[in-house]
Amino acid sequence: MSFKGADVVSIRDLSREQIEQVMDLAEELVPYATGEKSTRAMEGKILGNLFFEPSTRTRLSFETAMLRLGGRFIEIAQPQSSSVVKGETLADTIRMVEGYADAIVLRHPHEGAARLAAKYCSKPVINAGDGAGQHPTQTILDLFTIRQQANGIADKNVVLVGDLKYGRTAHSLAEALGMFGANLMFVAPPLLQMPKETIKHLEKNGITPRLSSSLEEVISDADILYVTRIQRERFPDPAEYIKVAGSYRVDNALLREAKKDLVIMHPLPRVDEIAPEVDHTDNAKYFHQAFNGVPVRMALIMLVLGGEL
Amino acid sequence: MSFKGADVVSIRDLSREQIEQVMDLAEELVPYATGEKSTRAMEGKILGNLFFEPSTRTRLSFETAMLRLGGRFIEIAQPQSSSVVKGETLADTIRMVEGYADAIVLRHPHEGAARLAAKYCSKPVINAGDGAGQHPTQTILDLFTIRQQANGIADKNVVLVGDLKYGRTAHSLAEALGMFGANLMFVAPPLLQMPKETIKHLEKNGITPRLSSSLEEVISDADILYVTRIQRERFPDPAEYIKVAGSYRVDNALLREAKKDLVIMHPLPRVDEIAPEVDHTDNAKYFHQAFNGVPVRMALIMLVLGGEL
Amino acid sequence: MSFKGADVVSIRDLSREQIEQVMDLAEELVPYATGEKSTRAMEGKILGNLFFEPSTRTRLSFETAMLRLGGRFIEIAQPQSSSVVKGETLADTIRMVEGYADAIVLRHPHEGAARLAAKYCSKPVINAGDGAGQHPTQTILDLFTIRQQANGIADKNVVLVGDLKYGRTAHSLAEALGMFGANLMFVAPPLLQMPKETIKHLEKNGITPRLSSSLEEVISDADILYVTRIQRERFPDPAEYIKVAGSYRVDNALLREAKKDLVIMHPLPRVDEIAPEVDHTDNAKYFHQAFNGVPVRMALIMLVLGGEL
Numbered sequence: 017m018s019f020k021g022a023d024v025v026s027i028r029d030l031s032r033e034q035i036e037q038v039m040d041l042a043e044e045l046v047p048y049a050t051g052e053k054s055t056r057a058m059e060g061k062i063l064g065n066l067f068f069e070p071s072t073r074t075r076l077s078f079e080t081a082m083l084r085l086g087g088r089f090i091e092i093a094q095p096q097s098s099s100v101v102k103g104e105t106l107a108d109t110i111r112m113v114e115g116y117a118d119a120i121v122l123r124h125p126h127e128g129a130a131r132l133a134a135k136y137c138s139k140p141v142i143n144a145g146d147g148a149g150q151h152p153t154q155t156i157l158d159l160f161t162i163r164q165q166a167n168g169i170a171d172k173n174v175v176l177v178g179d180l181k182y183g184r185t186a187h188s189l190a191e192a193l194g195m196f197g198a199n200l201m202f203v204a205p206p207l208l209q210m211p212k213e214t215i216k217h218l219e220k221n222g223i224t225p226r227l228s229s230s231l232e233e234v235i236s237d238a239d240i241l242y243v244t245r246i247q248r249e250r251f252p253d254p255a256e257y258i259k260v261a262g263s264y265r266v267d268n269a270l271l272r273e274a275k276k277d278l279v280i281m282h283p284l285p286r287v288d289e290i291a292p293e294v295d296h297t298d299n300a301k302y303f304h305q306a307f308n309g310v311p312v313r314m315a316l317i318m319l320v321l322g323g324e325l
Numbered sequence: 326m327s328f329k330g331a332d333v334v335s336i337r338d339l340s341r342e343q344i345e346q347v348m349d350l351a352e353e354l355v356p357y358a359t360g361e362k363s364t365r366a367m368e369g370k371i372l373g374n375l376f377f378e379p380s381t382r383t384r385l386s387f388e389t390a391m392l393r394l395g396g397r398f399i400e401i402a403q404p405q406s407s408s409v410v411k412g413e414t415l416a417d418t419i420r421m422v423e424g425y426a427d428a429i430v431l432r433h434p435h436e437g438a439a440r441l442a443a444k445y446c447s448k449p450v451i452n453a454g455d456g457a458g459q460h461p462t463q464t465i466l467d468l469f470t471i472r473q474q475a476n477g478i479a480d481k482n483v484v485l486v487g488d489l490k491y492g493r494t495a496h497s498l499a500e501a502l503g504m505f506g507a508n509l510m511f512v513a514p515p516l517l518q519m520p521k522e523t524i525k526h527l528e529k530n531g532i533t534p535r536l537s538s539s540l541e542e543v544i545s546d547a548d549i550l551y552v553t554r555i556q557r558e559r560f561p562d563p564a565e566y567i568k569v570a571g572s573y574r575v576d577n578a579l580l581r582e583a584k585k586d587l588v589i590m591h592p593l594p595r596v597d598e599i600a601p602e603v604d605h606t607d608n609a610k611y612f613h614q615a616f617n618g619v620p621v622r623m624a625l626i627m628l629v630l631g632g633e634l
Numbered sequence: 635m636s637f638k639g640a641d642v643v644s645i646r647d648l649s650r651e652q653i654e655q656v657m658d659l660a661e662e663l664v665p666y667a668t669g670e671k672s673t674r675a676m677e678g679k680i681l682g683n684l685f686f687e688p689s690t691r692t693r694l695s696f697e698t699a700m701l702r703l704g705g706r707f708i709e710i711a712q713p714q715s716s717s718v719v720k721g722e723t724l725a726d727t728i729r730m731v732e733g734y735a736d737a738i739v740l741r742h743p744h745e746g747a748a749r750l751a752a753k754y755c756s757k758p759v760i761n762a763g764d765g766a767g768q769h770p771t772q773t774i775l776d777l778f779t780i781r782q783q784a785n786g787i788a789d790k791n792v793v794l795v796g797d798l799k800y801g802r803t804a805h806s807l808a809e810a811l812g813m814f815g816a817n818l819m820f821v822a823p824p825l826l827q828m829p830k831e832t833i834k835h836l837e838k839n840g841i842t843p844r845l846s847s848s849l850e851e852v853i854s855d856a857d858i859l860y861v862t863r864i865q866r867e868r869f870p871d872p873a874e875y876i877k878v879a880g881s882y883r884v885d886n887a888l889l890r891e892a893k894k895d896l897v898i899m900h901p902l903p904r905v906d907e908i909a910p911e912v913d914h915t916d917n918a919k920y921f922h923q924a925f926n927g928v929p930v931r932m933a934l935i936m937l938v939l940g941g942e943l
Contacts, residue, residue, distance in 0.1 A: 092381060104595075115615055116385050286722070306730045
């Protein structure tokens with residue numbers, strides 16, 4: 017099974033075997049991602065990073081991934097400094113940039129943008145998040161972190177907590193976790209619970225997630241606690257927001273009810289969802305999760321461009 | 326004849342022999358520009374890209390040109406993030422950056438900026454467009470594309486269509502095409518026809534361009550159709566703009582009247598001047614033209630910095 | 635004495651011996667900074683440049699320093715394009731970026747930011763200016779320029795002129811010059827004279843600076859004239875500003891009263907403090923001073939990352 021020349025648009029396009037192939041290579045690449053070992057696998061290759069909305073974490077980790085592989089990048093980091101302001105279509109921008117780069121990484125505010133780009137581009141396109149759509153490299157790095165930190169995914173109790181309705185990250189991750197045989201628990205205020213479409217998709221694949229609105233109720237069973245942000249803008253009443261946000265806040269008091277080796281994750285940036293005191297516990301894995309963006313993105317770049325260590 | 330250490334400010338500074346030297350080297354560099362072959366000709370060299378106005382295509386292609394040569398770049402891509410906002414003069418900015426780079430690429434909103442920069446800079450300065458002034462690397466890549474796609478320039482019928490009055494690209498290209506012996510046809514609404522100064526300059530050199538306001542009238546004679554954008558802002562009456570813009574739109578219906586191997590070019594970004602259906606024809610060469618910015622800019626960088634493959 | 639793994643937050647953290655070690659290495663690195671010689675000392679290393687406020691000169695010279703050492707960088711050059719706008723704390727941003735880079739360079743609008751970053755970061759942090767706080771690499775490059783251009787620092791008569799009250803650069807430089815045994819003269823309008831805290835700090839170390847409000851009065855004694863900008867905003871009355879600014883302007887008439895080999899410096903950008911006519915004199919060393927940011931920053935990067943030529 018070869019990735020060479022392929023696009024990475026949606027996690028749904030990838031089989032379980034393909035995701036495992038990415039994760040296995042990412043594991044091998046960890047010492048290269050830290051700089052401990054060095055490689056020129058991508059020497060002479062150029063990545064075209066097109067970020068049409070701000071995304072520091074994703075952008076910088078793709079940059080480092082390419083540099084650690086010995087490759088280089090060119091970049092649009094500011095939509096307002098690009099031809100887009102002169103009314104150019106995405107299809108035209110893509111056909112220009114494919115003349116300047118060996119693969120394209122696209123971050124775009126509109127759902128479907130990556131699929132469109134892949135259609136027009138003869139070079140591999142990696143989706144780095146397209147609005148309410150997909151963000152497959154985030155999903156794979158989340159799976160990779162769980163596999164690495166909890167010693168596997170199957171049969172682990174994974175609690176997703178926070179805004180599960182609008183949080184793009186949560187939908188894709190839930191589906192992928194289902195594919196890998198995790199036990200799923202969705203914890204959210206009723207208005208922000210996981211969409212029925214995602215739950216039906218899981219049930220069709222034989223997974224019945226447990227739903228709850230109380231973190232206290234499920235915390236003692238969790239092997240992994242994946243926290244996402246609840247945005248103030250979702251609540252018409254600010255008082256209601258404060259009440260809800262407070263009840264899903266992860267702090268040391270909550271951890272006393274949890275398994276000793278609970279793995280806490282967060283896609284970052286966080287605001288108030290995790291108390292700073294938690295950072296000092298061994299359970300806090302969210303900064304390591306951010307680092308894991310490097311080996312996972314290195315693996316994907318190498319696979320679509322066809323390099324060897 | 327040596328370019329080493331020279332500035333590239335205006336196409337008028339270059340002789341026909343020098344332009345041919347750039348194009349010959351660019352042709353040799355095409356496989357390096359695509360990444361098929363690799364070179365370290367510019368290893369250890371740093372290009373200082375100063376973009377004081379947005380220009381994605383020019384900026385990215387200079388970046389790729391330098392990277393494909395094994396060199397590196399530093400960059401101001403955002404005027405608002407630079408010392409300029411603190412009131413620094415261009416002469417001072419240039420004398421700072423020349424301490425950090427081996428050559429400077431300058432894009433600036435004001436005509437004459439590149440000449441001023443070259444005056445103050447002891448390192449080579451390449452003009453990447455200065456307002457209503459010159460954009461010599463664009464002119465050379467246009468000539469190179471014609472030579473490459475139409476098998477030569479002399480005696481070819483080149484139609485320039487669109488806004489020929491305000492379009493910087495069109496004036497320089499017309500003069501350079503005249504120097505290379507092309508037959509010129511200028512198609513524009515009367516208000517946007519080529520300036521008399523440019524026509525006189527051509528006539529002085531023995532070239533008599535054919536003027537027309539109708540694309541239908543000349544299309545069957547054209548070997549190359551170079552399309553430029555007509556800007557809405559030029560027309561006080563929006564209805565007038567729509568009528569005019571529509572009559573210069575290139576689509577498949579128009580192509581039925583054209584030679585089979587017509588070469589269609591556009592400096593990009595395009596808006597409505599060329600219908601998307603044309604993209605699928607063999608006549609559409611504008612994306613390849615954009616790519617040609619890479620080998621042409623590689624050639625100029627190598628010539629002014631004095632490297633060897 | 636080893637710098638490896640150390641942070642460079644404040645000039646006050648460094649001993650005289652350490653600063654000399656940086657300057658000695660910087661001197662050795664000059665031919666590498668110009669590109670005359672090349673090194674791969676930092677090959678495979680990544681610098682994380684976080685510029686949360688615009689600073690072209692500092693940013694570009696850190697970029698060039700890292701490139702001339704054979705290393706690479708990733709960068710936030712635009713605060714508005716970063717996670718910061720999503721409410722992320724600096725501590726979180728730093729703990730993310732330390733997963734992507736081998737050392738961090740931080741420019742931040744708030745005093746104390748670099749100290750905070752160093753506290754949270756396990757990799758070396760170099761302060762590239764934090765608001766009204768410290769800018770240690772500027773201080774060292776100023777010392778280095780004096781040592782280089784005036785053949786030493788001890789017993790030289792150094793005049794600091796301009797806004798000495800609010801100018802961050804001036805306070806740190808004055809203290810460092812005191813440590814190296816220079817004779818100090820502070821020339822400023824009474825409202826903008828050097829803060830008493832700095833003067834007391836100097837007197838405690840046995841240095842008694844000479845204070846004056848007249849540049850004419852001291853110019854004939856000066857070996858080095860370090861000019862800083864007087865900002866219009868400091869004066870409630872515009873007429874008062876014009877009068878004051880005019881009286882501290884350096885021009886050729888003033889230079890007639892000066893020593894023949896006077897060294898004129900300025901941290902740049904300058905506005906009106908130095909007349910353009912002065913640029914053509916041998917006394918003008920401010921552009922060379924800007925260049926010196928490269929070898930000095932190369933030296934610091936090599937020392938904290940532990941590389942060898």
